[in-house]
Amino acid sequence: MHNDTRGSGRPPFPASDAPAGALAGMRVIELSQIMAGPTCGMMLADLGADVIKVEKIDGGDDSRQYRDPQINGISAPYLMLNRNKRAIALDLKHPEGKKVLLRMIRDADVVTENFRKGTMEKLGLGYETLRKENPGLIYCAVSGYGTTGPFADKGGFDLVAQGFSGLMAITGEPGGPPLRTGNSVADINAGLLAAFGVLAAYQHKQRTGEGQIVETSLLEASLQQLYWHAAIYFGSGVSPGPTGSAHVLSAPYQAFPTRSDWIIIGGANEKNWQRIAQALDRPEWAEDPRFARNRDRMQNRDELVEEISAILKTRDAQEWLDIFDDAGVPAGPVHSIAQALSHPQTLAREMVVEQDHPVAGKVRTVGMPVKLSATPARYHRAAPRLGEDSIAILGEFGYGKEEIDALIGAGVVAAVDREPVQA
Secondary structure (H helix, E strand, O other): OOOOOOOOOOOOOOHHHOOOOOOOOOEEEEOOOOOHHHHHHHHHHHOOOEEEEEEOOOOOOHHHHOOOOEEOOEEHHHHHHOOOEEEEEEOOOOHHHHHHHHHHHHOOOEEEEOOOOOHHHHOOOOHHHHHHHOOOOEEEEEEOOOOOOOOOOOOOOHHHHHHHHOHHHHOOOOOOOOOOOOOOHHHHHHHHHHHHHHHHHHHHHHHHOOOEEEEEEHHHHHHHHHHHHHHHHHHHOOOOOOOOOOOOOOOOEEEEEOOOOEEEEEOOOHHHHHHHHHHOOOHHHHOOOOOOOHHHHHHOHHHHHHHHHHHHOOOOHHHHHHHHHHHOOOEEEOOOHHHHHHOHHHHHOOOEEEEEEOOOEEEEEEOOOOOOOOOOOOOOOOOOOOOOOHHHHHHHOOOOHHHHHHHHHOOOEEOOOOOOOOO
């Protein structure tokens, strides 16, 4: 079964915004907000899916309210995660608002939500209700702890998930307080896992026409990050603690100070270690019983780090990076965010995308991290204003001018820059 809208009665994609890409023909209704769910939606939209973001009339996605930083009054975090989407502002608590959503669901492939367990059911829009309207619907739910187990009813937050999963117990310096990772790893990874699950379910739907529930959680997205640490625990019964920038299984594999800046050195195998010893003009270390094998280096890591650091502090960072590069040693700088996002390699990989926004002006976002040769990601729209596409979307789903005016007049739908609707 192929998801071809021709002759199906499905509302067509708008001609000016027709998605191009691997997922062209997929229609996604995004009820999720802030980070995890919108990350999933953006990944799908970048690859060509028509993602319609349904937002509450009063303020929309909560990330719109993040006041610092803003670009010409528009939340930068919202702009980051909502490109390539269209937006309708809809009151789902109003009976007519529910009817609008159900009409949209009938012609959708996917719906995403990241509400607390039971919220959709309370709205009368749970999976069993939606599947009656569309048996082929893929229902993707991202929650805090999943929909089963003793914590299923709890809400989820990235920070709490990092603590609960053990991530904070392995982050930071030895002997220091528990720390969260610098980024929202639970939220972001949950979004990626959700997109992965949606694609698997979509492939099944293409073959059979059947929909299904796809779910993941911030807890599972955090636990997945523990592959090496879980292996240590399962193998030894010991819970690993924080190791700073050092690797939990290999040495030397961490950040080191030089005379000017910090650099990273990766001695992940014996050949690299031998190259490091040569580059540091310490060839005898390759046979030193303290450092000869990885097991020895791990047991004597403090001493190893002290001796390497003493040598590295005799030269500037770039001098050492040149030396390590010539020696074939994996090494690199410790960049600031600004340095990383402006580096020629980052730009060559199209990881910074610039788009025009009608209010914010020129907007830069982080690009798609997966490159497809035949159906590459396409960046055709900046993040929408609240209700920017309400009228057009309603028209696509069969609403006439009078019906649209009535919905807006009743406060069921909100729209910006209203334009005349063709009867």
